[in-house]
Amino acid sequence: MATGCSGGKVRGLLAALALALASGCATTSGGDPRDPLEGFNRSMYGFNEAFDETIGRPVASAYKRIIPDPVRGWVRNFFANIDDLFIGVNNLLQGKVGDTVTDWARFAFNTTIGLAGINDVASEMGLEKHNEDFGQTFGRWGAGDGPYLVWPLIGSSNVRDSAGLVLDSYFDPVRRHEPSGVRTLAVVLRATSKRADLLDASRILEEAALDKYVFQRDAYLQRRRGLIHDGNPPRGPSSRLTEEPRAEAEAGSTKQ
Amino acid sequence: MAAVCFAVQAQDVTPPDVLVKNVTLEVIDIIRKDKDLQNDRRKVIALIETKVVPHFNFTSMTASAVGAAWSKATPEQKTRLTEEFRTLMVRTYASSIAAYKDQKFDFRPLRAKPTDTDVTVNVRVLQQGAESVKLDYDMEKTARGWKVWDVRIADISLTANYRTEFANIMRASGIEGLVNALHSKNAGLERAQPAASADKKK
Numbered sequence: 001m002a003t004g005c006s007g008g009k010v011r012g013l014l015a016a017l018a019l020a021l022a023s024g025c026a027t028t029s030g031g032d033p034r035d036p037l038e039g040f041n042r043s044m045y046g047f048n049e050a051f052d053e054t055i056g057r058p059v060a061s062a063y064k065r066i067i068p069d070p071v072r073g074w075v076r077n078f079f080a081n082i083d084d085l086f087i088g089v090n091n092l093l094q095g096k097v098g099d100t101v102t103d104w105a106r107f108a109f110n111t112t113i114g115l116a117g118i119n120d121v122a123s124e125m126g127l128e129k130h131n132e133d134f135g136q137t138f139g140r141w142g143a144g145d146g147p148y149l150v151w152p153l154i155g156s157s158n159v160r161d162s163a164g165l166v167l168d169s170y171f172d173p174v175r176r177h178e179p180s181g182v183r184t185l186a187v188v189l190r191a192t193s194k195r196a197d198l199l200d201a202s203r204i205l206e207e208a209a210l211d212k213y214v215f216q217r218d219a220y221l222q223r224r225r226g227l228i229h230d231g232n233p234p235r236g237p238s239s240r241l242t243e244e245p246r247a248e249a250e251a252g253s254t255k256q
Numbered sequence: 257m258a259a260v261c262f263a264v265q266a267q268d269v270t271p272p273d274v275l276v277k278n279v280t281l282e283v284i285d286i287i288r289k290d291k292d293l294q295n296d297r298r299k300v301i302a303l304i305e306t307k308v309v310p311h312f313n314f315t316s317m318t319a320s321a322v323g324a325a326w327s328k329a330t331p332e333q334k335t336r337l338t339e340e341f342r343t344l345m346v347r348t349y350a351s352s353i354a355a356y357k358d359q360k361f362d363f364r365p366l367r368a369k370p371t372d373t374d375v376t377v378n379v380r381v382l383q384q385g386a387e388s389v390k391l392d393y394d395m396e397k398t399a400r401g402w403k404v405w406d407v408r409i410a411d412i413s414l415t416a417n418y419r420t421e422f423a424n425i426m427r428a429s430g431i432e433g434l435v436n437a438l439h440s441k442n443a444g445l446e447r448a449q450p451a452a453s454a455d456k457k458k
Contacts, residue, residue, distance in 0.1 A: 032420065076386070080386060128387070128388075129386065129387040129388075130387055131387045197386075200351075200355035200356075201355075203351065203355075204348060204351045204352055204355065207347060207348055207351055207445060208344070208348045209421070210418075210425065210437055210438070210441055211421050211424065214420050214421045214424065215417060215418075215421060218416070218417045218419075218420050218421075219412045219417055222411060222412045222413060222416065222417065223410055223411055223412050225411065226390075226410065226411020226412070227411070231390055231411060233411060
C-alpha cells in the first residue's frame with residue numbers, strides 16, 4: 001500500500017524481510033488456484049502489516065492530524081494531476097481516444113488554471129477523472145491475471161500488474177525527477193498522502209474481515225477485474241450463485 | 257421521509273433507485289446534524305437498524321456469501337449464520353457511513369424496465385483528486401418491496417468477497433465452525449467498540 005522508503009531505514013527493513021521470508025513460507029492453507037504462492041505472499045503481507053503498523057499508519061495519521069484539510073487536498077491533487085499524463089497514454093493504448101483527450105485536457109487545465117495541479121478545476125468543468133495504468137492496459141489486451149503476488153511496501157499485485165508496475169514506475173514523472181533530494185521527498189510525500197486517504201478504509205477492513213489476507217486479496221482481484229473492464233466486468237463469481245440458494249433465501253425471508 | 261416509510265408499509269412499492277437515494281440521504285443527514293450521534297457507535301447502529309436494515313434481505317446476502325454449502329446447512333444453522341452475518345454487516349455499514357458522511361453522492365437514474373425484478377442501483381461517491389467510487393446495490397423485488405441482496409463497492413462485491421474466507425473456514429471446521437468464527441468476530445468487535453466510544457465521550 002505504501003510505496004518508497006529512504007536511507008537508513010532500508011537495512012532494518014531488509015532484515016525484517018529476511019525474517020518474514022524465513023518464517024512464513026510453510027504456511028499454505030486453502031490451496032486457492034489463484035494464489036499458488038500463498039506462503040510467500042502471506043509472509044510478505046505480514047511484513048507489510050508490520051511496516052504499516054510501525055511507520056505507515058503513524059506517519060499517515062500524524063500527517064492527517066497536523067496538515068490542514070485544504071493543504072492535504074492540494075497535495076493529493078498535485079500528484080493526481082501528474083498521474084493524468086500516463087492515464088491518458090494508457091487510455092490511448094487501449095483505443096479509448098476520447099478518454100485520452102479528457103485526461104490530457106484535465107492535465108492542461110489543472111496545470112495552468114489549477115496552479116500546477118493543486119486545484120482540480122477540470123472536475124468542476126465536468127472532465128471526469130479516470131483510473132488507468134499499464135497493468136490494466138495489458139489486461140485490456142487480453143493478458144490474464146497470473147498468480148497473485150504481494151510485494152514488500154507495494155502490497156497486492158499479480159504477475160500481469162507487476163509487469164505493468166515496472167512500466168508505471170519507469171515512466172513515473174515523480175521518480176524521474178532530478179535532483180534526487182526533491183525526488184525522495186516527493187515520493188515519500190505522495191506515499192504518505194495516499195496512505196492518509198486510506199486510513200478510514202483500512203480501519204473498516206480491519207473490522208469487516210475474518211482473515212484480512214484473504215479479504216484483501218479477493219478485494220484486489222475483484223477490483224482489478226472491474227477496472228480493466230471500466231466498471232462493467234462480465235458477471236462471473238460476483239453474481240448470484242445458483243437458483244437454489246435464492247429459492248431458500250426467499251423462503252427464509254417470507255417467514256420473518 | 258415519513259412519506260417513504262408510509263409508502264413501504266402500505267405495500268405501495270417505492271422504485272429501487274428512489275429508495276436507495278431517500279434512505280442514504282436521510283441517514284447521512286441525521287448523522288451530520290447530530291453531533292452526539294457521531295461519538296456514539298451504538299446510536300449509529302440503532303439508526304441503521306431502524307432506517308437501513310429493513311431494506312436488506314440478509315438471508316439472501318448470507319446465502320450468497322456462504323455459497324454452495326448453504327444448501328447443506330440446517331434451517332437452524334441458516335438462521336444463526338444470517339444473524340451473525342447481519343450483525344457484522346450492520347457494524348461495517350456503521351463504520352463506512354460515519355467515515356464517508358462528508359462526501360457528495362451522485363445518484364444515477366435506474367436503467368431497467370418496469371417489469372424487471374432484479375436490478376442494480378448505481379451510486380457514485382464523489383472524491384477530490386480521485387475518480388469517483390462506484391457504489392452498486394443489487395436489489396430484488398419481493399412482496400415487501402425492493403430488497404438489497406448484494407452491495408458492490410468499486411466493483412468489489414461484498415458477498416463474493418466473503419465467499420473464499422467462509423469456504424476456508426468451512427473446509428477446516430464445517431458450518432458450525434463458520435457460525436462460531438462469525439460469532440467470536442462480532443463479540444470481539446462488541447468488546448472493542450462501545451468501550452472506545454464511551455472513552456471518547458468522557
